[in-house]
Amino acid sequence: MNSDLEAATVQKDWAPARSGQGEKAAKKLHVKSFGCQMNVYDATRMADVLAPEGFSETGAIEDADLVILNTCHIREKASEKVFSELGRLRRLKEERRAEGKDLRIAVAGCVAQAEGGEIFRKQRAVDIVVGPQSYHRLPELVRLAADGPAIDTDFPVDDKFNHLTPPTADKIRTRGLSAFLTVQEGCDKFCSFCVVPYTRGAEASREVQKIVAEAEALTRAGVREITLLGQNVNAFHGKGEDDEIWSLARLVERLSEIAGLARLRYTTSHPNDMADDLIRAHGEAAKLMPFLHLPVQSGSDRILAAMNRKHRAEDFLRLAKKIRAARPDIALSSDFIVGFPGETDEDFEATLALIRAVDFASTFYFKYSPRPGTPGAELADQVEEAVKTERLARLGELVEAQRAAFNRAMVGRTVDVLFEKPGRRPGQIGGKTPYLQAVHADGPDSLIGTVAAVEIVECGSNSLFGRLAKEAR
Numbered sequence: 460m461n462s463d464l465e466a467a468t469v470q471k472d473w474a475p476a477r478s479g480q481g482e483k484a485a486k487k488l489h490v491k492s493f494g495c496q497m498n499v500y501d502a503t504r505m506a507d508v509l510a511p512e513g514f515s516e517t518g519a520i521e522d523a524d525l526v527i528l529n530t531c532h533i534r535e536k537a538s539e540k541v542f543s544e545l546g547r548l549r550r551l552k553e554e555r556r557a558e559g560k561d562l563r564i565a566v567a568g569c570v571a572q573a574e575g576g577e578i579f580r581k582q583r584a585v586d587i588v589v590g591p592q593s594y595h596r597l598p599e600l601v602r603l604a605a606d607g608p609a610i611d612t613d614f615p616v617d618d619k620f621n622h623l624t625p626p627t628a629d630k631i632r633t634r635g636l637s638a639f640l641t642v643q644e645g646c647d648k649f650c651s652f653c654v655v656p657y658t659r660g661a662e663a664s665r666e667v668q669k670i671v672a673e674a675e676a677l678t679r680a681g682v683r684e685i686t687l688l689g690q691n692v693n694a695f696h697g698k699g700e701d702d703e704i705w706s707l708a709r710l711v712e713r714l715s716e717i718a719g720l721a722r723l724r725y726t727t728s729h730p731n732d733m734a735d736d737l738i739r740a741h742g743e744a745a746k747l748m749p750f751l752h753l754p755v756q757s758g759s760d761r762i763l764a765a766m767n768r769k770h771r772a773e774d775f776l777r778l779a780k781k782i783r784a785a786r787p788d789i790a791l792s793s794d795f796i797v798g799f800p801g802e803t804d805e806d807f808e809a810t811l812a813l814i815r816a817v818d819f820a821s822t823f824y825f826k827y828s829p830r831p832g833t834p835g836a837e838l839a840d841q842v843e844e845a846v847k848t849e850r851l852a853r854l855g856e857l858v859e860a861q862r863a864a865f866n867r868a869m870v871g872r873t874v875d876v877l878f879e880k881p882g883r884r885p886g887q888i889g890g891k892t893p894y895l896q897a898v899h900a901d902g903p904d905s906l907i908g909t910v911a912a913v914e915i916v917e918c919g920s921n922s923l924f925g926r927l928a929k930e931a932r
């Protein structure tokens with residue numbers, strides 16, 4: 460910890476003082492999130508926990524009394540972005556001070572966890588540093604920050620979810636018809652390139668009862684689609700309503716019983732945790748969408764071993780086949796890293812071969828970024844930047860062609876669309892296919908919040924266009 464700055468650490472036994480909403484002076488909060496969906500979810504929970512302290516959210520950073528940067532540490536670029544952002548905030552803080560007003564700056568998320576008190580040293584304008592497992596302590600940290608830098612990057616034994624404030628129904632409604640819900644957090648896999656096991660801690664699953672209660676509250680407020688989140692969501696093993704340990708498949712089955720809920724998804728999965736009951740659920744649970752994000756990272760067995768992924772390319776191909784047998788209309792998406800240390804042209808060709816063999820609907824691809832503290836960063840045979848750039852472009856060309864072909868093949872098909880908002884033009888409404896493609900169709904606003912069959916008639920560069928096929932269900 461940063462002893463020279465004497466950052467205050469929240470007491471372990473601290474319990475939040477319950478206060479009625481509106482009791483405290485009205486203050487504005489702006490949360491800016493980087494990184495993955497879990498950060499998007501965490502941002503909402505941070506806002507919820509600060510609401511009883513008198514903080515209401517603002518989209519305009521200039522109006523905020525407290526700005527939280529909810530950060531990502533996954534690649535060097537993501538991490539660096541935080542400090543340029545903080546530079547801008549420091550200037551805003553100085554302008555405020557000149558007007559006799561105050562602006563508090565908090566750094567949350569994975570950079571906060573990885574760098575801790577070092578952040579205060581790099582940017583003195585920062586008031587609060589809070590890790591992903593401690594943000595339920597934000598109210599106390601905000602109070603402490605009045606007297607100087609405040610930090611909490613502990614991995615508390617007690618589950619933070621037990622201390623979070625549930626959002627009001629009104630709040631849920633402003634967040635839209637699709638919601639995230641964290642069911643599992645942390646990772647024990649230790650892939651040799653990845654910081655997540657260090658920033659999010661060990662794998663932990665929430666209790667089924669709490670998840671069901673949160674899903675029901677979301678649905679009561681109008682949410683129609685829930686994406687279950689976890690760094691390794693298919694490793695979910697939460698205590699069930701019968702005190703047994705439930706798998707993700709069983710959780711999906713239970714959540715499918717919630718009447719108002721139309722769609723379920725989950726992300727992100729590890730291939731090694733695709734259990735048979737989960738694969739079966741894809742064929743049986745009607746609400747589970749036929750779209751699965753399954754990162755594989757490389758198609759070379761040598762590189763997969765060096766990455767500590769603990770499976771071979773062939774295992775992934777067999778798994779993809781098995782999943783498609785259970786649910787023939789399923790589409791797969793994935794993540795790839797190019798230029799992991801030691802990756803030869805031959806290894807890279809093996810990755811392209813795997814991509815050709817699987818045919819992904821959508822793919823994310825990254826240049827390997829050596830991360831401090833990970834085994835990969837210590838490896839001698841780092842790949843030259845120019846080679847990474849060239850491989851990224853080649854891989855990109857292949858997967859973008861697959862994505863475009865998948866989208867084009869939608870034309871002529873009739874698919875269910877969850878309508879979520881008014882479209883760009885009057886008389887138009889916008890929604891998503893089971894494959895998360897944006898669709899626009901002519902139709903009444905009354906269809907927003909419903910699922911309707913839509914015949915896809917055109918494929919644009921960013922979205923599909925369709926015609927309502929029959930009555931909304």
Ligand code: SAH
Nearest residue numbers: 652653690727754794795796825826827828
């Ligand atoms: N939990 C997920 C994803 C974690 S991070 C999983 O198990 O796959 C999201 C993606 O970022 C990863 O799938 C990987 O492709 C990429 N990534 C992680 N660390 C990286 C690094 N050091 N350099 C480049 N890409 C990285």
Ligand code: SF4
Nearest residue numbers: 646648649650653655
């Ligand atoms: Fe990172 Fe691997 Fe864990 Fe995914 S499974 S979060 S890539 S260590």
Ligand code: F3S
Nearest residue numbers: 494495531532533569
């Ligand atoms: Fe980034 Fe942390 Fe998510 S490192 S990808 S914000 S788990």
